[in-house]
Amino acid sequence: MRKLIIIKYGELTTKKGNINLFINTLSKNIKAYLNEYSYEEKHDAGRMFIIPEDNDYDEILDILKHVFGLHEINLGYETKTKDLDSLGNEILELLKDKDFATFKVQTKRSDKTYPINSMDISRKMGGIILKNIPNLKVDVNNPEIIVNIEIRKDFSYFYFDVIDGLGGYPVGVAGKGLLMLSGGIDSPVAGYMAIKRGVKLEAVYFESPPHTSDQAKDKVLKLAKKLALYNNTYLKVHVINFTPIQEAILKNIPHEYLITIMRRMMYRISKRIALMENCKILVNGESIGQVASQTLNSMSVINHVVDIPVIRPVACLDKLEIIDIAKKIDTYETSILPFIDCCTIFVPDHPVINPELSKCEEYETLIPYEDMIKDAIKNKEVIKVELKEQNNHSDLL
Amino acid sequence: MIYLDYAATTPVNDEVMASYIKVTKEYIGNTHSIHKLGVESKKLYDDATKQIADLFNVMENEIIYTSGATEANNMAIIGTCIANHKRGNHIIVSMLEHPSVYKMCDYLETLGFKVSYVKNLDNGMIDMNDLKSLITDETILVSICAVNSEVGVRQSLKSIRQVIKKENMNTLLHSDMTQAIGKYTINIHDVDLATMSSHKIYGPKGIGLLYRNSKVNVAPIIHGSTKYNEIRPGTVPLPLVVAFSKALRIALTDVEKRESFVKKLNERIINHFSKDETILVNNTVYSIPYIINISLSNVKSETMVHALEQHDIYVSTSTACSSSELSASVMAIYKDKKRAMSTLRISLSYLTSSEDVTNFLKVFDEEYEKLKAIN
Numbered sequence: 001m002r003k004l005i006i007i008k009y010g011e012l013t014t015k016k017g018n019i020n021l022f023i024n025t026l027s028k029n030i031k032a033y034l035n036e037y038s039y040e041e042k043h044d045a046g047r048m049f050i051i052p053e054d055n056d057y058d059e060i061l062d063i064l065k066h067v068f069g070l071h072e073i074n075l076g077y078e079t080k081t082k083d084l085d086s087l088g089n090e091i092l093e094l095l096k097d098k099d100f101a102t103f104k105v106q107t108k109r110s111d112k113t114y115p116i117n118s119m120d121i122s123r124k125m126g127g128i129i130l131k132n133i134p135n136l137k138v139d140v141n142n143p144e145i146i147v148n149i150e151i152r153k154d155f156s157y158f159y160f161d162v163i164d165g166l167g168g169y170p171v172g173v174a175g176k177g178l179l180m181l182s183g184g185i186d187s188p189v190a191g192y193m194a195i196k197r198g199v200k201l202e203a204v205y206f207e208s209p210p211h212t213s214d215q216a217k218d219k220v221l222k223l224a225k226k227l228a229l230y231n232n233t234y235l236k237v238h239v240i241n242f243t244p245i246q247e248a249i250l251k252n253i254p255h256e257y258l259i260t261i262m263r264r265m266m267y268r269i270s271k272r273i274a275l276m277e278n279c280k281i282l283v284n285g286e287s288i289g290q291v292a293s294q295t296l297n298s299m300s301v302i303n304h305v306v307d308i309p310v311i312r313p314v315a316c317l318d319k320l321e322i323i324d325i326a327k328k329i330d331t332y333e334t335s336i337l338p339f340i341d342c343c344t345i346f347v348p349d350h351p352v353i354n355p356e357l358s359k360c361e362e363y364e365t366l367i368p369y370e371d372m373i374k375d376a377i378k379n380k381e382v383i384k385v386e387l388k389e390q391n392n393h394s395d396l397l
Numbered sequence: 398m399i400y401l402d403y404a405a406t407t408p409v410n411d412e413v414m415a416s417y418i419k420v421t422k423e424y425i426g427n428t429h430s431i432h433k434l435g436v437e438s439k440k441l442y443d444d445a446t447k448q449i450a451d452l453f454n455v456m457e458n459e460i461i462y463t464s465g466a467t468e469a470n471n472m473a474i475i476g477t478c479i480a481n482h483k484r485g486n487h488i489i490v491s492m493l494e495h496p497s498v499y500k501m502c503d504y505l506e507t508l509g510f511k512v513s514y515v516k517n518l519d520n521g522m523i524d525m526n527d528l529k530s531l532i533t534d535e536t537i538l539v540s541i542c543a544v545n546s547e548v549g550v551r552q553s554l555k556s557i558r559q560v561i562k563k564e565n566m567n568t569l570l571h572s573d574m575t576q577a578i579g580k581y582t583i584n585i586h587d588v589d590l591a592t593m594s595s596h597k598i599y600g601p602k603g604i605g606l607l608y609r610n611s612k613v614n615v616a617p618i619i620h621g622s623t624k625y626n627e628i629r630p631g632t633v634p635l636p637l638v639v640a641f642s643k644a645l646r647i648a649l650t651d652v653e654k655r656e657s658f659v660k661k662l663n664e665r666i667i668n669h670f671s672k673d674e675t676i677l678v679n680n681t682v683y684s685i686p687y688i689i690n691i692s693l694s695n696v697k698s699e700t701m702v703h704a705l706e707q708h709d710i711y712v713s714t715s716t717a718c719s720s721s722e723l724s725a726s727v728m729a730i731y732k733d734k735k736r737a738m739s740t741l742r743i744s745l746s747y748l749t750s751s752e753d754v755t756n757f758l759k760v761f762d763e764e765y766e767k768l769k770a771i772n
Contacts, residue, residue, distance in 0.1 A: 214436045393444045396416045397643050 001079045001090050005060065006159060007048040010167060012069025018173075023048070026170040032233050033063050036388075044152055045110050049078070061163065066229050068196055069170035074148070076159030081113065083152055084122040086119065088128035091147060091158055091390045096131060098160070098237070100137035103129065109151045125149060169198030171232045177311065178279040179203040179227075180270055181237065183219045186285030186314050188227055188331040189322050193313035194283045195230045201348045202277055203227075203235055204270050206242040206342045216339035216346045224385040233388070238273050242266075242342055246373045252366040255348040259293045260355040261363060262343075263302045270375055271306040282310045287317060292351035301355045401751045403597075404546055404576060404688050406743035408646060409640075410599040417601055417640040428633045429623075437489040438635055445642035452649055453585045453608065461607045461615075461629050462638055466575045466594035469607040469619050470540075472628070473571040473590040474501045477538050478510055480616035484567060485535035489513045491523060491552075492729035493545040495573060520681040521550030521730045525560050532564035539570050541575035543591075547715050547726035547742060548679050548687030553579070554587040575605075579648030580685050581656060589613050595637070595647075599726070600644030604637040616638050645718055655747035660686040662745055669758050675769070677736055679727050689743040690715075690727065692736045696768040701741055704764040710757055712743045712755050 009023070027041060027048070037060060038053040052060055057075060064073050079093065080085055105122040114126070125147065126138055149158045179191040181203040206222045221237065228235045245265050253261050263275035270282050286294045292312055293302065303310055314322050391397070402407070409417075420441070426434030428442045443457070450457045463469040478488060484518045488505065490498055492514050513531045516524040532539070539561050554572055561568050571590035577583055579598045589610045593625040596602040609615055609628075621630040633693060662688035670676045670691050674754055679690040693701060698714045705712055715724035728737035743757075 066689060213431055214433055215431060218436065218440070275543065391444060393441050393639075396639055397445055397448050397646065 001077050002051065003057065004076060004078050004266045005052070005057065005064070006037055006072075006074040006076045006155070006157065007050065007064070007165075008072040008074075009046065009048075009069065011226065016127055018382060021396065022170055022173055025173050026067075029069070029170050029172065029232050030064070033067055034060060044154075047150075064150075065163065065259060066166065067081070067170075067228060068166050068168035068198070069173075069189055070165030071167055073163045073165050074159040075161060075163075076157050078157040080155055082156050085114070085128070086338060087156060088125055088132075091125070091127065091149075091323065092132050095129065095145070095147070095162075098145060100144040101135065101240070102137050102143045103145040103147060104138055104140050104143040105129070105147045105149065107129070107149045107151070111151050111153045111200070112341070114151050121149060121151065128161055140314055150167070166196070166230075168196035168315040171195055171198060171230070172200040174198035174200075174281070176200045176202065176277065176279040177281040177283045178270055178274040178277065180266065180284040181205050181220060181227075182280060182343055183216055183223065183325050183335065183337075183339060184285065184343075185319075185332065185335040186290075186322055187288055188223045188285075188329070189325045190283055190285040190311075190313045191227050192230060192325065192329050192331075193229070194311060199281070199283070201227065201231050201235060201283065202238065202273075202279060204238045205316050206266055207270075208243045208246050208342050208345060210242065211345045212341055215337075216341050219334060219337050219339050221385055222334050222382065223331050223388065224327060224383075225249075225387065226334065228385050228387045230329070232376070234384055234386045236277075237383045237385055238277075239383060240269055240376050241379060241381075242376065245367075245369065245376060246346070248367045248369075248372065250346055253363045256350055256352040257352045257355060257360065258344075258346060258348050259343075260298060260301060260360060263293050263298075264305045264360060264364070265369060265373065266300055267306050267310075268369075269376060270316055271308055272373070272377055274308060276377075281296075281308060282306065284310065285314055285322075287314050287319070287322065290319070293351050294354050297354040298352075301357050301360055304357060399708075399757050401743045401745065401749065401753070401757060402711045402713050403746040403749075404742060405604065405713055405748065406596045407599045408748075409601055410644060412647065413640045414645045416643050417636045419685055420636040420639045424635055428635060432670065438633075442633055442635055442638060445639045447604070448642045449645055452645055454584075455585060455608060456611060456666055459609055459611050461606055461609055462633070462641075463597070463605045463606040463629060464603060466495070466573065466607075468591050468618075469592040469594075469605045470495070470498055470571075470573055471501055472615060473592060474538065474540055475505060476615040476618050476628075477569060477571070477590065477613070478505055480614040481537045481569075482510075485513045485533075485537045487513065487533060487535040488537055489515050489528070489531050489539045491515050491541045492517060493521065493550060493726050494535050494540065494542055495546055495575070496725065497614075498540065511535075515539075517550075517729060518614075519730065521545065521548060521683055522677075523552055523555065523703050528557065528560055529564055532561060532568060536565055536568045539568060540573070541570070542573040542575075543583065544574075544580065544685055544688075545726050545738070546576050547685035547688075547724050548681065548730060549576070549686075549689045550681055551581070551685050551727075555584070558587050572695055576688070577646070577685075579652060579655075580687050582652055590615070594650070595641040595644055598644050599646040600641045601637055604634060604641045606641070628698045640663075645666060650655075651747075656686060658747055659745050659749070661750055662751065663687075663689060665751075665754055666743060666745075666758065672766075673768075675768070679729065679731065679736070679740065681693075687745050690724075691741050691743075692727065693739045693741060693765070694769075695772045696739070696765065698741045700768060701764065703761065704768060705757075708760045708764075710760055712741055715742060 040051040041047040048279045105125045107118040107121040109118045179197040426438040428439040516527040525729040548607040572588045573592040575594045576673040591608040594605040675694040723737040
C-alpha cells in the first residue's frame, strides 16, 4: 500500500479530441508548480497520480489547490490487491484511527472485467467494515466518512477525504492573452477569470512618472504576483511609460475627451504588444456602466481602434461580486492601497459619457500619436514577476 | 573573558552587526517617504517583517515592533486592558514574571483594574487549579512568561491556554517569551500575545516586538499614530528591524543541536555545585538548561559577582534588573527568604565552551573558599 495524490480532471474529460493536449498541458503546468519537489507522475484512464518522493504531501496538496484544470484532488492509498478481503483489511487499518459513527462506501470499477459490479463491491465492503468496527452505522445520505474505492486494471485505490480543485482549464490550452492591468480591483479579477478558462496571461501596465509613483508600480507588481499564483507560477508584465502621450493628450485634447482618447491610446499600444507576444486577445477589467469610459457608447468608440477580441470577464458583474472574487484571490487588500494610477490622474470634471467616434478621430490628429506609440513600445520595460521571487534582501536578512 | 550572563544580554552576532551597519549606511530613506529611497526602505522593512512572520507562521500585521521587551509587555498588559475594559476589569499574572510586570500591574490597579497572582507549584510550574479558580467572567488577560528569567522554569503554555479558554473563551493569554526564543521550539499559536526581545538573541539592543493575534484589540500606549502604524507610532528604526529579523532567523536555526550542547555544560555545572553542601541548586526539573540558579551560604552573592569579575568572569545575582534585592522567583518557588537573598545566576549560551566551564568552576571554587573563610 502506498500513499498517493489522486487528481480528477472534471470538465477536461468532455473534450474528447483534445484530451491529450489538455492532459499534457496540465502535466507540464504541475511540473512548473512542483519544480522544487521530487515526485513520480502516473496516468491511468481519466486520472493522474502524483507520488511524492519525500513526505511532503500536505505542501503539495496546498500548491495543487491553485492549479487550474483540477476538478478534485484526493489523498489516497494505492494497493496492488483487488481481492476484497485484503483490500478491506487495508481500509480497516486506516479507518481504525478515525473518529466517526456513520459512513458509506462508494465504488467505481473502471476495470469492467472485474467479476463483481460496483454496487456489490460497496455492499460487501460496507459489510466488512461493519463487522470489524463496532458501533458504526451506514448512512447513505449524510455520512461522516465516505470510503471511496476505485478498482482499476492493474491496481485499486481508496480514499476518504475529497478536496475540491479550482476547476477550469489548464493554463495555456486556450492560448495567450494580454491583460490590461491597473492597480484597481477589477483588472486582477478579470485576469483571474481569463486564466481560469485556460488563457495564459501576460500583462501590460501604463505608468506616468512623475505623475504616478514607484509605489503605484510596486502595487501593480504585487498584484501581478498574486496572479502569478494561478498563471503557471509567473506573469510577464510589460511596463509602458505613458507620460509623453498622456501629457500630449492633456495639452491638446478637449478635456471631456481626455479619458476616451487615453483609453484609445492604451488599446492601440496593448494590441501591438499582444501581436508581438503572440497573444490572441486583450483582457481587461471594464464593467458596463461603472465609469464614464465604460458606458456602452464609450466602449464602442474605444474598442474601435483594435481588431482583436477584447474579453471583459467582469463586464456583467456588480462591483460587490467583483470584490468578492478579489477577496477570494487575495488581491483586494492590495488593490485598495491608495496610490494614484494612470487612469486617476487628470480626470476631467465632466468626462463625456457618449463620445462620438468622429470627434475622437478629429482630436487625435492634433497629436503625433503614431510616433509616440512606437517610442513607448520601444522603451517598454519587461518584468517577469515570479511566484518564487528571489528575495533581494537575502544578504541583509 | 568568560561571559556567563547571557540571560541578561548577549553579544551581537557579527553577521547581524554587518547588516545593521549596511542598512544604516545604505538605506537612509524613511519607510514612510513616498520617494524612491523611502520605497526601497519600505521594501526592506516588509521583507524583514515577512521573514519574522514566516518564522513563527503568523501574518505580517501581527508583528508590532517596540523598543524592547518592557515596552512590548506594557503594550500587551496595559494596552490590552485599556482596549478591552468593557469586557472586564481583571487580569492574572504569575509570581515568576520580570519585575517590571509587577510595576505595570500596580499602575493598572490605580486605573481600577484588579490583579490576581496565580500560585505556582514547588517545581515552579503554574498551579492549574489555582489558575482555574481565579478566572472569572471579568478576566481580560492572563500573562505568564514562557521561561522565568531567574530560575529558567519553562511553563506549558499549551496547557495554560487550555485551562484559560475552558473557563472563559474571551480571556486572552500573553506570554513574555524573552528568555525562551531560540532556546527551544515555540508554538506561538499557544498564545494571543507574545513578547520578544532582540538583545537576548544576539541582536542589537533597542528593539523588541509584540506578536498580537490579529483578532486581539490592543490600545496604543504611545500616542501619535498614523495609518502606517496604528498601534506603535514613530519612525521605523530600519537597521534595528533588519538586524532583529536576522538575529531571529539565526536564533531559530539549530535550536535542538544547541540545546543538547548546552545541556551537557549545564549538567557539569550542576553536578559540580551539587557536591558542595553549602550550595543549594535552585533549578527545578522544569528549568531550561541555559539558566542555572544557585544560593550560597554565608557569602553574599553580590560579593561573589565582584570576586569573579576580578578574573574577567561575569555572572549575575538574580536578574540584572533587580540586583541586590531578593530573588522574587526563588522566593515564589522555595518560600525561603534566606535562600532567595543569596542567589547567583549563571546563564549559558551555545557560545560557551567546555573550557570556559572548567575555568569558571575552578575560579569559583577558589573564590568561594576564600570568601567563606572570611565570613
